[in-house]
Amino acid sequence: WTLSDFEIGKPLGRGKFGHVFLAREKKSNHVVAIKVLFKSQLKQSQVNHQLRREVEIQSHLRHTNILRLYGYFYDQTRVYLILEHAAKGELYKELQKCKYFSEKRAATYVASLARALIYLHGKHVIHRDIKPENLLLGTQGEVKIADFGWSVHTFNRRKTMCGTLDYLPPEMVESVEHDASVDIWSLGVLCYEFLYGVPPFEAKEHSDTYRRIVEVDLKFPSNPIVSSASKDLISKMLVKDSSQRLPLHKLLEHPWIIQNAD
Numbered sequence: 388w389t390l391s392d393f394e395i396g397k398p399l400g401r402g403k404f405g406h407v408f409l410a411r412e413k414k415s416n417h418v419v420a421i422k423v424l425f426k427s428q429l430k431q432s433q434v435n436h437q438l439r440r441e442v443e444i445q446s447h448l449r450h451t452n453i454l455r456l457y458g459y460f461y462d463q464t465r466v467y468l469i470l471e472h473a474a475k476g477e478l479y480k481e482l483q484k485c486k487y488f489s490e491k492r493a494a495t496y497v498a499s500l501a502r503a504l505i506y507l508h509g510k511h512v513i514h515r516d517i518k519p520e521n522l523l524l525g526t527q528g529e530v531k532i533a534d535f536g537w538s539v540h541t542f543n544r545r546k547t548m549c550g551t552l553d554y555l556p557p558e559m560v561e562s563v564e565h566d567a568s569v570d571i572w573s574l575g576v577l578c579y580e581f582l583y584g585v586p587p588f589e590a591k592e593h594s595d596t597y598r599r600i601v602e603v604d605l606k607f608p609s610n611p612i613v614s615s616a617s618k619d620l621i622s623k624m625l626v627k628d629s630s631q632r633l634p635l636h637k638l639l640e641h642p643w644i645i646q647n648a649d
């Protein structure tokens with residue numbers, strides 16, 4: 388591929404993800420998202436090899452709830468990633484607009500994300516950073532994990548861990564080794580935020596969020612009114628001992644998911 392194979396359109400997400408543009412591949416008319424990374428920025432954060440590894444992993448992933456990476460190319464100064472275009476944009480914008488989702492909508496997203504995580508864990512890929520900001524919506528409104536963790540401006544986030552702690556499980560907050568069960572914790576946090584509009588351990592200060600996470604200080608607001616089945620599921624995911632968290636395949640059999648997910 389080269390840039391001349393594409394007609395470049397409007398910026399997507401207005402620079403939040405680095406430079407991502409709507410684009411159309413001229414021969415096939417296929418609409419994609421093209422992310423531009425500057426080689427200079429990659430060099431200075433010594434992540435070239437990490438980026439190649441991540442591109443290698445992502446280009447082999449094929450799941451309807453994981454945003455596709457079709458390919459990449461580069462020129463003198465930049466690397467271009469050819470990504471799937473998610474026609475209905477950013478999920479977190481939807482959440483901001485609706486304040487919180489219905490139980491049906493929340494359960495449908497959680498079930499889709501659980502299936503995507505089962506697929507990823509099957510390929511020994513974990514910790515995909517599944518917070519609302521990393522989720523996009525496809526043409527049919529289906530949720531897609533787009534791991535923005537690699538957009539250049541967040542490369543340093545991996546080191547400085549700036550940005551929200553809200554989604555991190557105790558073992559990561561206490562920085563002990565972690566396994567695929569971190570994703571079960573994050574999905575539980577996400578399910579809570581879908582239903583209540585705020586993450587469960589939110590606090591003004593980082594230190595308070597940190598304490599609430601390690602103590603699993605889980606409280607359910609009395610508004611909005613949501614089913615006890617949803618609270619039962621969340622309580623089985625937000626468990627300090629990572630080996631005791633509800634396994635993802637059991638999540639798909641939970642009554643709340645069975646009753647509410649499309």
Ligand SMILES: CC(C)CCNC(=O)Cn1cc(-c2ccc3c(-c4nc5ccccc5[nH]4)n[nH]c3c2)cn1
Binds near residue numbers: 404420456472538
């Ligand atoms: C290292 C490499 C393998 C990582 C590959 N993944 C990324 O670069 C993650 N990433 C995805 C994007 C991204 C951002 C926005 C969109 C969109 C999109 N569609 C929209 C529709 C309406 C409003 C905004 C939209 N953004 N579709 N596909 C996207 C893809 C930006 N960074």
